[in-house]
Amino acid sequence: MSHRFQSITPGVHLSEQVAEALSAEIRAGRPAAGDKLPTEAALVEQFAVSRTVVREAVSRLKSLGLVESRQGSGVFVKRAAFAPLNFDTRSAASMQAVIQMVEVRRALEAEVAALAAQRRTADDVKRIRQAMAALDKAVKAGGDGADEDVNYHRAIADAAQNPFLISTLDYLRQFLRGVTRVTRANEARRADFAGQVREEHEAITQAIEAGDSLQARQAAARHMDNAIRRIEQADPAFWQQEGVQLASALLSDALRH
Structure with a gap:
């Protein structure tokens, strides 16, 4: 993801805003399943937030089944662990x-x-x-x-x-x-x-x-x-x-x- 992410509004729930921005990119195929997320340091710089905020955001993505950690390799995009809701x-x-x-x-x-x-x-x-x-x-x-x-x-x-x-x-x-x-x-x-x-x-x-x-x-x-x-x-x-x-x-x- 070489482009700039959407801006983050200062205030409460920064981790939620970061998680939503990353989620939107992932769902749009940027990065695609199997690709590696940018490093924690890179995300800190991109969003201008603390490491704690980035870690909480990535944790949210894990709970949603969008990413997974691979020991010694980093965090990678995966397909959702559950089927998406079937709306008409x-x-x-x-x-x-x-x-x-x-x-x-x-x-x-x-x-x-x-x-x-x-x-x-x-x-x-x-x-x-x-x-x-x-x-x-x-x-x-x-x-x-x-x-x-x-x-x-x-x-x-x-x-x-x-x-x-x-x-x-x-x-x-x-x-x-x-x-x-x-x-x-x-x-x-x-x-x-x-x-x-x-x-x-x-x-x-x-x-x-x-x-x-x-x-x-x-x-x-x-x-x-x-x-x-x-x-x-x-x-x-x-x-x-x-x-x-x-x-x-x-x-x-x-x-x-």
């Missing part, structure tokens, strides 16, 4: 595909929120609140807050303290990022939608803070149900916007890989 790509850029992916999120996020309510620490709650504040700031600055939304839900997943759930969400993130950009773009068009999302996030966070797993599960499921409702209310012109078409294309590309 014929409607990948359509409203129905986005709704289907939100349904997948609903099944996972509800349980993640319930576990987070049971297991959260004071530091977990602080990180969740910080992620909410970052999302509010992004929205007030005129952005759609898609990346910040992903970080918010990732903070909740971290609080659930289940590495298998986290790995599953990491794998799905290649699909969910495009979906989140579509849903956030739609919600950013209307002040009432944006306000609803803020209230739904607050309800989830309050339930987690209170240690109420039932309320947390219900609040997370309700958040996803409402996201589907808001997508269904989007007018046809919304789907023709350049940014939405790009996000849908990214989802389509991820589904094909």
Whole structure:
């Protein structure tokens, strides 16, 4: 990989950003199965991050079955240890595909929120609140807050303290990022939608803070149900916007890989 990787945004979860950048290259065949990853030192220089961040990122790739270590030789790309999810790509850029992916999120996020309510620490709650504040700031600055939304839900997943759930969400993130950009773009068009999302996030966070797993599960499921409702209310012109078409294309590309 002689070209430059995508830039990394300073802040939390640097290892996740590095892992996603490397994963995108691997899934695009750069490098291909059997090829060796750049050395740790080279990745540190490329991404301008610490060795610890690179090691954590590579560890994530290993957990996803994308790479493997060979003693004395380095880290090499391999085929995924499990079969990729079999999504129907014929409607990948359509409203129905986005709704289907939100349904997948609903099944996972509800349980993640319930576990987070049971297991959260004071530091977990602080990180969740910080992620909410970052999302509010992004929205007030005129952005759609898609990346910040992903970080918010990732903070909740971290609080659930289940590495298998986290790995599953990491794998799905290649699909969910495009979906989140579509849903956030739609919600950013209307002040009432944006306000609803803020209230739904607050309800989830309050339930987690209170240690109420039932309320947390219900609040997370309700958040996803409402996201589907808001997508269904989007007018046809919304789907023709350049940014939405790009996000849908990214989802389509991820589904094909």
